[in-house]
Amino acid sequence: MRRAGETWSAISRALGVSVSQLILWSRDPDAVARRRAACHRCGNALLPRMQYSALLGFYLGDGHISRAPRYYRLRITCDQSMPGIIRDVVDCIGAVRPSGKIFLSSHPGAVDVISNWQHWPCLFPQHGPGRKQERPIALEDWQRRVVADHQAHFLRGPFHSDGCRVTNSTCKVIAGAPKRYEYPRWQFVNASADIRALCCWALDLAGVAWRQSNPRVISVSRREAVAALDALIGLKS
Structure with missing residues (x-):
């Protein structure tokens, strides 16, 4: 349109784009292509x-x-x-x-x-x-491959954002005397059944035992499972 002799104002009215933006585009016509190239999906950037x-x-x-x-x-x-x-x-x-x-x-x-x-x-x-x-909420195939290759990194997200590491305690009578025991557990709380299922899928991939302790809570409470999850994702800090 510009090469045909149209003014910036006429082009702006025809396209619904501001004059200043049209001028920027004319000065750097490759800007949109560069921004698209920076995308890991519709461009060619390498996904970390x-x-x-x-x-x-x-x-x-x-x-x-x-x-x-x-x-x-x-x-x-x-x-x-x-x-x-x-x-x-x-x-x-x-x-x-x-x-x-x-x-x-x-x-x-x-x-x-x-x-x-x-x-x-x-x-x-x-x-x-x-x-x-x-x-x-469902992962696309390429996302599932990424999570399958890096399940420890994925698990860090839900447990460090919507999760917690707590210490539970219980009291048992041993040889006639009460004895107090404390043990840690991880819990992930989320209202979405699909997201909870993805968390459980990643735990299975990592070989970490879990259970659903209530409708919204996924718990990792076995001693060896807690230790394994600690090693995978680290403590919250």
Whole structure:
């Protein structure tokens, strides 16, 4: 249209695009192609599989993607008292989206780790309207292969975001005297049956025994299973 002699104003009215944006496009016509190339799915960027597996777990545990006029916003909510987990999420996002900025937004008791990008739905096709527990959540084949190869990193996401490591205690009478026993356990709490099933699938892949202790809670409580999960994902910090 410009080569045909149209003015910027006429092109802007015809396409519904601002004059300033049209001028930017004309000065750098390859910008859109470069941004698309940075995507790991519709472009040719190499996916950092370990960090992506962990970020997928964090997203399913306590993450959210929202639509803005020019991009999608990935938000992972972290416990404010766990700076190690906040750094972990920042590092994972930085590895997956190395050229983007990462923002931290604090509110009472929590810190949101935020990254804006047009291509987040390409990497997280589970994104959709409404809450995750109100819609089906299923991994695509390429995501299942990533998790199968890096199940420990994936498990770090749900257990470090929507999970906890607690110490239970019991009292038994031994030789006529009460004796107190304490033992640790991991628990993952999520309202989505699909997400709980993905967590259990990854635990099975890792050879970690689990049980469903109530309709929303997955527990890892056997001594050897807790030790194995500790070694796989580390303690929350």
